[in-house]
Amino acid sequence: MSIETVIEIVLAAVVLTLGVWTIVVPETFSATVGFVAYGLLVALIWVRLDAADVALTEAAIGGGLGGVLLLGAAARLRDADMMADARPGKLLRAGAAALSVLTAAVLAGVVLLLPDPAPTLAPAAVANAWATGLSNPVTNVLMAFRAMDTMLEKVVLLLAIIGVWSLAPDSAWGGRPGPRHQADPRGVLAFLARLLPPVGIVIGIYILWTGSDHPGGAFQGGAILASMWLLAIMAGLADTPLVSHRSVRFILVAGPGLFLLVGLAGLLFGAAFLSYPPALAKPLILGIEIAMTLTIAATLGLLLAGAPERSTEP
Amino acid sequence: MSLARDVMTIAAVSAGAFFFLAGTVGLLRFPDTLTRLHALTKADNLGLGLVVLGLLPQAASLRDGLKLVGIWLLGLLAGATVSQLIARAARHGQLNR
Amino acid sequence: MTEFLTVAVGFILAMLALGLLSILRGPGDADRVMATQLIGTGGIATLLLLGTAASIPAAIDVALTLALLATFTSIAFVKKGLSRFAADGTASTEDE
Numbered sequence: 001m002s003i004e005t006v007i008e009i010v011l012a013a014v015v016l017t018l019g020v021w022t023i024v025v026p027e028t029f030s031a032t033v034g035f036v037a038y039g040l041l042v043a044l045i046w047v048r049l050d051a052a053d054v055a056l057t058e059a060a061i062g063g064g065l066g067g068v069l070l071l072g073a074a075a076r077l078r079d080a081d082m083m084a085d086a087r088p089g090k091l092l093r094a095g096a097a098a099l100s101v102l103t104a105a106v107l108a109g110v111v112l113l114l115p116d117p118a119p120t121l122a123p124a125a126v127a128n129a130w131a132t133g134l135s136n137p138v139t140n141v142l143m144a145f146r147a148m149d150t151m152l153e154k155v156v157l158l159l160a161i162i163g164v165w166s167l168a169p170d171s172a173w174g175g176r177p178g179p180r181h182q183a184d185p186r187g188v189l190a191f192l193a194r195l196l197p198p199v200g201i202v203i204g205i206y207i208l209w210t211g212s213d214h215p216g217g218a219f220q221g222g223a224i225l226a227s228m229w230l231l232a233i234m235a236g237l238a239d240t241p242l243v244s245h246r247s248v249r250f251i252l253v254a255g256p257g258l259f260l261l262v263g264l265a266g267l268l269f270g271a272a273f274l275s276y277p278p279a280l281a282k283p284l285i286l287g288i289e290i291a292m293t294l295t296i297a298a299t300l301g302l303l304l305a306g307a308p309e310r311s312t313e314p
Numbered sequence: 315m316s317l318a319r320d321v322m323t324i325a326a327v328s329a330g331a332f333f334f335l336a337g338t339v340g341l342l343r344f345p346d347t348l349t350r351l352h353a354l355t356k357a358d359n360l361g362l363g364l365v366v367l368g369l370l371p372q373a374a375s376l377r378d379g380l381k382l383v384g385i386w387l388l389g390l391l392a393g394a395t396v397s398q399l400i401a402r403a404a405r406h407g408q409l410n411r
Numbered sequence: 412m413t414e415f416l417t418v419a420v421g422f423i424l425a426m427l428a429l430g431l432l433s434i435l436r437g438p439g440d441a442d443r444v445m446a447t448q449l450i451g452t453g454g455i456a457t458l459l460l461l462g463t464a465a466s467i468p469a470a471i472d473v474a475l476t477l478a479l480l481a482t483f484t485s486i487a488f489v490k491k492g493l494s495r496f497a498a499d500g501t502a503s504t505e506d507e
Contacts, residue, residue, distance in 0.1 A: 003417045010421060014428045021435065033443045034435060036484055037450045043473060044454055047461060052469030059473050063480035067447070071487040181490070188398045189489075192482060195391065199384075200479050207472065215469040220476070227480055234490050320412055327415070327460070331422050334453065338430040341449070347441050350434075354445055357430075358452045365419075365456045372412070372463050381471050382459065385478045389452060392481035396448050399482075399489045404441040 008048065015041050032074040036067045052215035053138040056207065060220045064227035068234075069304055133282035134212040142217065143285045147274045151263065154256040154292060157299045161252065165243060167307040174244030177305035183236040193235030200228035208293050212282070218255075218289040222296025229301045240305045248298070255295030259288050319371035326368030333361035347404040351397050358393035362386055416464035420457055427453040444488045451481040 018041065022034035039062030046055035088096075125137045125145060132144045142150045168175075183189045208221030232238040241248045262284055263274040270277055276284050333356055340353020366386040373379040427450060434446040455474045462470025 003414060003421065007417060007421045007424065010424050010428070014424065014431070017428075018431065029440055030435070030443055033440075033446060033484075037431065037435075037447050040447070040450045040454050040477065043477070044457055044461070047458060047467060047470050047473055048465075050467060052467060052473060055473045056469070056476060059476040060480070063451070063477055064483045067484040068487040071484065188395055189486065192391070192395045192486075196479070196482070199388070203475060203479055207476070210472065214472070216472060224476065224479065227483060231483075231486070234486060323412065324415055327419050330456065331419055331426075334423050334426045334456070337449075338426040338433075341430045341445075342433045347439055347445075350442065350445065354449055357426075357449065362452050362456050365423075365459060369459055369463055374468065378468070378471060381475055385455060385459070385471070385474050388475075388478035389455060389481065392451070392478065393448075395482050396485040399485050400441050400444055400448075403489050404439060 011041070011045060011048065015045065028074045028077050029071075032070045036062065036070060039063070039066060053136075053217070053220075056215055056220045057223075060207075060223040060227075065223060065230070065300055065304055068230065131278060131281065132276070132285060134285065136211060136213050136215065136217075138215070139211050139217055139285075143289065144276065144281065147259075147263070151256060151259040151274070154259065154295065157296070157303075158252060158256060161299055161302055164303055164307055168309065172308045172311050174242060175308040175311040176240045176242055177302060177308050178233075178240055180239060180310070181234050181236045183234075185236075189235045190237060193231045193237050197228040197232055200224055200231075204228070204293075204297075208289060211289070212286065218292040219296055222293040223300055225293065225297035226300035226304075229297065230304060233301075233305065240302070243302070243308050248302075251294050251298045252302075253295070255288070255292035258291040262288060322371050323368045326364045330361045330364030330368060333357055333364060337361060348401055351401055351404075355393050355397050359390055362389045413464050416460050420460045420464065423453055423457050423460070427457070440488070444485055447484040448481065451477055451484075455481075 015038065018034055018038045022031050022038060025031050025034065039058060043055045043058040043062065046052070046058060122137065125141055128145070129135055129137060129140055132140050134140055134143075204221045204224035206221075207216040207224060208218055209216075211217030211221070229238070233240060262276070266275040267273045337353050337357025340356065341350050344350045344353055363386050366382050369382055370379055373382060430449045430453070431446055434442055434449060436442075455477050458470045458474040458477070462468065462474070
């Protein structure tokens with residue numbers, strides 16, 4: 001048994017133990033912290049499996065926005081726990097456990113029953129990379145070969161934000177989401193919120209830019225930018241925008257909108273919907289990715305900020 | 315030249331691993347939140363810093379080397395900020411108890 | 412060289428696992444939040460060593476992202492996320 005195998009076993013054992021602990025532990029807060037830690041370790045596994053694109057997404061979402069969202073939810077649940085003490089019944093919990101075990105068993109069975117070698121389109125994706133001029137096969141699949149899926153995904157993000165906003169009371173409609181955060185302007189948090197975002201913005205743009213040839217891309221870059229925005233909001237240095245503001249609405253639809261326009265242009269002037277002319281493929285894809293990065297950053301930030309709750313009048 | 319680089323890598327990464335060991339022992343042995351925090355920052359700052367120092371001679375390009383140093387600086391900033399925030403939260407929690 | 416770096420990865424992973432065991436037991440929430448900080452730092456070191464040992468250049472970018480966002484879980488803990496109860500949380504922890 002080589003050293004690599006031993007390390008893979010150790011890594012898998014740690015992740016599995018942490019997973020089981022997260023399920024078994026009774027307090028919501030502990031389970032949440034365990035889950036965030038679990039996500040960071042899973043990023044290690046993705047790197048070990050040579051899936052750096054996935055690892056980058058896991059790190060950008062799980063390390064930043066996911067943790068903020070989950071810990072915030074846990075804090076709310078804890079406050080709610082004190083008021084209402086209604087634990088689910090034994091039957092319900094046993095049923096949930098049985099369903100979970102069944103799902104895990106089916107998944108394990110499917111993975112174990114895969115033919116060897118597993119069916120794959122990876123060689124085809126790599127062989128056709130010339131068509132776009134980008135050498136990261138994942139970006140090629142997302143932005144060219146399966147561009148329709150990616151475009152619809154961005155529309156789903158838009159639907160999600162509409163869903164969140166629809167929870168706003170009538171009086172707050174068009175106002176600012178979430179509470180106005182306060183922090184000592186000379187405190188640690190405000191200091192960090194002044195120092196980190198310039199660095200983070202550079203890293204976010206770098207991750208977007210490097211995505212054409214190396215692991216990275218619009219989603220990871222956008223998630224990093226959104227985290228930096230949230231940091232400034234949480235430190236009280238910036239306020240959430242009015243959701244009725246025209247520029248907010250414009251940025252939210254910029255990514256899918258540009259994607260759709262380019263797709264329709266392909267239908268009118270080219271071969272098919274979302275077909276890029278080979279000479280223009282790379283600039284078009286980069287243009288769409290830049291617009292999508294802005295949209296993703298704004299959408300993720302606003303999704304975390306929540307429903308509008310402060311009306312337009314101060 | 316290659317030998318000198320490898321020796322530096324082995325020395326610095328081993329020292330970094332030692333500080334991770336020290337940090338973990340501290341976490342296992344120390345009694346309360348504030349002292350554990352102290353142990354944790356040893357692993358943060360010195361462990362990561364020495365690992366980065368050890369990997370610098372193996373970096374493929376200048377850009378990779380700069381990224382490595384950047385990672386350590388970000389790690390330092392994170393360690394300093396987080397220990398302040400957690401320590402204040404822990405002290406506040408104790409006062410309220 | 413590769414063997415040495417791989418052994419170092421295994422050692423730091425083991426330290427990480429031990430540290431997790433001790434921290435996740437608590438007793439306080441602050442101790443548990445330290446777990447994410449520990450995994451952040453140890454994970455970054457592991458990623459860098461693994462990336463060099465297995466020649467995965469993108470591991471550095473993953474580590475860079477983790478290092479950039481390393482503070483977020485702790486900030487969320489102090490601020491109690493973005494919830495409406497946040498204002499009290501900050502006032503109490505920053506007014507000192």
